[in-house]
Amino acid sequence: MSKAQWCRRGVATLVFAGLTGIFFGLFSVSGGLIRLLPLSQIVPALRILSLGGIIFLFILLVLTALCGRLYCSFLCPLGIYQDVILWLGGRFKKLHLRYQAPLYRVKIPLAALFLLSLLLHRTPLVILLDPYAQYGRFITNLFKPFVGILNNGAGVILEWFGFYRLPFIHLHYVNPAVFTVVFAFFIAVSLPAAVKGRWYCNTLCPLGTILGALSRHSLFRIRFNETTCVTCGNCERECKARCIDSRTRRVDSGECVSCFNCLAVCPNGSLSFSAAPWARSSVSGREKRGASEKRRTFLKAFFLSFVLPGTARMSREAYRDRMAPVTPPGSLGEAHFSSKCIACNLCVSVCPNNVLVPSLFDYGWQGILQPKMNYGISFCSYECNACSQVCPTGAIRPISIDLKKTVQLGVSFIEQRYCIPYVHRRDCGACAEHCPTKAVYMVRKGEVFVPETNPKVCIGCGVCEYVCPARPKAITVTAHAVHRTAMLPDGGEAITQDKSVTYELPF
Amino acid sequence: MQKKITRRTFLKKCLWISALTTIHIITSKTRGLFGEALPDYEGTAGDIPDLVGITGGKPVAMFEKGIEAFGGMSYFIKKGETVVVKPNIGWDKTPEEGANTDPDLVGAIVRHCVGCGAKKVWVFDHTCNNWKACYENSGIKQAVEDNGGMMVPAHAEQYYGRVTVPHSDVIRQALVHETLLEADRFINVPVLKHHGSARVTISMKNLMGVVYDRGYFHTTGLHECIADFAALRKPDVVIVDAYRVMLKNGPRGVSPNDIAYKRMQVISTDMVAADAAGAKIFGVEPETIPHIARAHQKGVGRMDLDNLRIQRIKMAG
Structure with a gap:
């Protein structure tokens, strides 16, 4: 195994384990590792556009132009995941991959769009x-x-024996419709990965195409030594990007993901990763025609996609009448959140209360799978800012807990027709009991106490809606399109502590 | 061949059945079949007081002084028994904010139970906020585990078993934590607080933390359900933490401004008496709290403190 291969596997393992660990909550939310996340992924870096992100992107572009698609093999978690699947697949059945010509007809329009x-x-x-x-x-x-299901199953068995080491994990944030969409993509990536290697990367992935356009003419690339090559085909069978045509001794540099596996299997060192002379002179007339066709497809798609803003506007108007989703604290409001979020669902993963859930069309079809607050199943913890600390795209800005306590996501409204003390003249008060700021408070009305609201201190955390025992809910949070600032709860006059108190029992 | 039922045999059989039923009702202890009768209240015997009020010390010191009036924790806990200690851990708050039971007090109770030879000491609460955050930030998890107890999760339905609540027309069934159903002894350790809808929360209100489907309490009548549920399982001893008392904005509290330091504690074998004493410390008359009055009426315990044997202990400092 070559040094380059070792280096790639080392970096890839670190990145993959790190990212997976962050999603599984193995590292603390405030850990420094999370801050590096937007500095290792292209789209989050593009979305957040922080100084670090711009520097990272610049370095990555230069590296890609020099050495090929390093991102795809070293940093991309989905790429590394496919490598793992391919490796597992290879353990069951020896795979023989074969060269496949790039599917420009699919790749280029997708990348342009x-x-x-x-x-x-x-x-x-x-x-x-x-x-x-x-x-x-x-x-x-x-x-x-x-x-979670494995844990809960094992937890039940341990519980029979009086052990409580594996506490139950609530999974109600998993939405069947979202599950179906994600599962479809999971199959579309995983199945080809097991038998065809990096099919997704070289067919659908727009990043693969864009980086490939840069790496096509990269300075360093995999090259054949035409005089020593015996055309044994080992490299072609090993190439998971399926970009080596061993018979014509050609490597599609645009498709190569820089995994360096071919270097290790070449029996006599005929392949090398080395500086190439400028390739233009070697392009044949037929290829030139292909290139101009590609350019034409790209331009067609590019201009066609100007039609899309119109459709976007149409859909925005269609859903204006709908109930707007509550967005997490730090996201400033629906417009900002929805324009930045790429629905990686990291916030959903780290939310300790599981109040953040991926939605389907709550943000319109353009915002598919973007998370929203679901007060039907949980509420936003007053002392928590976990989602804002992990968001790699800047959709949820990092805010301190003190600031979070004054961010008003929406305000709660009481529907007296459904409210138990109003209707049945019985004490309830679940909402006021749980309200962290006393924005919902109980006042005496005849024999019973009824809830009233103070929107000035309401932060829209949704605990009142969550605990309300009435059906339909008698208190609900209505989202603000743009988050506002709530006043700090004062809680009324301070209890004065009498220093001379004698602590006499009153009975 | 089919045997025909004549009028005579039918009447005979009816007589037999009614006779057997009468004998069963007389011999067995099935009470309340035709009424709502509860067993008569039995007070403590001999020199043991019904209620101990302690004032002027730290929670742990007051507890250790007060429990001596019963001859120590061994009065309640025997060797090899399993014990449930139920503090109030409802909120993700620090001990100083007075929303949860004092962690040192819970730790001391667990230590005494273990010292009496308790086989297992389980501590849990069906928390209002995130359960992990509540257990950790209240300091109770640390205190319990340091003293040999075990924190038990209570955040999912699988930890609860369905039981029938006796003698109640408002709450018939409830999901109650399985460790409580299993345990030999039950110690209720509430913290005295203001409560927006229950007026005050002391020991009987604290029992809502052993119930999973407690939304039912709110929909059906909070006070009635609290009082009736209290008859299900009476704790062997109640220790009311009235050191820091949240006088307003309860039960969660908004800021430390809601707290008054009363520096008191009540230990009793009677939940209703403990709640009556707690209400007086809070500054309201027990009769004005509907669930205390109802529990008294139903015979769950007694709120007429004047007729009880009360031992008052004043500590220096």
Whole structure:
């Protein structure tokens, strides 16, 4: 095994384990590792556009132009995941991969649309195709529930024997519709990965295409030594990107993911990763024609995609009448959140109360799978800012806990027709009991206490809605389109502590 | 061949059945079949007081002084028994905010139970906030585990078993934590607090933390359900933490401004008496709290403190 291969496997293992660990909550939320996350992934770095992110992108572009698609093999979690699947598949049955000509007809329009939607407006394309976001969704919606079910099963068995070491994990954040969408993509990535290697990366992944356009003419690349090559075909069978045509001794540099596996299997060192002379002179007339065709496809797709903003507007108007979703604290409001979020669902994974759930069409079809607060199943913990600490795209800005306590996501409204003390003249008060700021408080009305609200201190955490025992809910949170600032709860006059008190028992 | 039932045999059989039923009702202890009768209240015997009020010390010191009036924890806990200690851990708050039972007090109770040879000491609460955060930040998890107790999760339905609540027309069934159903002894360790809808929360209200489907309490009548549920399983001893008392904005509290330091504690074998004493410390008359009055009426315990044997202990400092 070559040094380059070792280096790749080392980095890839670190990145993969680190990212997976973050999603599984193995590292603390405030850990420094999470801060590196947007510095290792392309789309989050593009979305957050922090100084670190821009530097990372610049270095990555230069590296790609020099050495090929290093991101795909070293940093991309979905790419590494496919390598793992291929490796597992190879253990059952020896695979013989064969060269496949790039599917430009699919690749180029997708990449063009992707680029344009990154720049101009949001479409579900970025959310659905970004490899990092996809891998995050696999963990949150598939792997974590799977582990959770195993844990809960084992927990029940331990419970019979009086052990409580494996506490129950609530999985009600998993939404069947979202599960189905994510599972479809999971199959679309995993099945080809097991038998065809990096099929997703070289067919659907827009990042693969864009980086490939740069690495096509990279300075360093895999090259044949035509005089020593014996055309044994080992490299072609080993190439998971299926970019080596051993018979014509050609490597499609644009498709190569820089895994360096071919170097290790070449029996006589005829393959090398080395500086190439400028390739233009070697391009034949037939290839030139192919290139101009590609350019034409790209331009066609690029101009066609200008139609999309119109459709986007149409859909926005269609859903204006709907109940707007509550967005997490730090996200500033629906517009900002929805324009930045790529639905990697990391916030869903780290939310200790599982109040954040992936939605389907709550943000319109462009915001498919973006998370929202679901007060039907849980509420936002007053002392928690976990989601804002992990968001790699800046959709949820990092805010301190003190600031979070004054961010008003929405306000609660009481529907007296459903409220138990109003209707049945019986004490209830669950909402006021749980309200952290006393925005819901009880006042005496005849024999019973009834709830009233003070919107000035309400932060829209949704605990009142969550605990309300009435059906339909008598108190609900209505989202603000743009988050507002709540006043700090004063809680009324301070209890004065009498210093001279004698502590006499009153009975 | 089919035997025909004549009028005569039918009447004979009816007589037999009614006779057997009468004998069964007389011989067995099935009470309340035709009424709502509860067993008569039995007070403590001999020199043991019904209620001990302690004032002027730290929670742990007051507990250790007060429990001596019963001759130590061994009065309640025998060797090899399993014990449930139920503090109030409802909120993700620090001990100083007075929303949860004092962790040192819970730790001391667990230590005494273990010292009496208890086989297992389980501590849990069906928390209002995130259960892990509540267990950790209240300091109770640390205190319990340091003293040999075991924190038990109570955040999911699988930890609860369905039981029938006796003698109640408002609450018939409830999901109650399985360790409580299993345990030999039960110690209730509430913290005295203001409560927006129950007026005050002391020992009987604290029992809502052993119930999973407690939304039912709110929909059906909070006070009635609290009082009736209290008859299900009476704790062997109640220790009311009235050191820091949340006088308003309860039960969660908004800031430390809601707290008054009363520096008191009540230990009793009677939940209703403990709640009556707690209400007086809080500054309200027990009769004005509907669930205390109802529990008294139903004979769960007694709120007429004047007729009880009360031992008052004043500590220096």
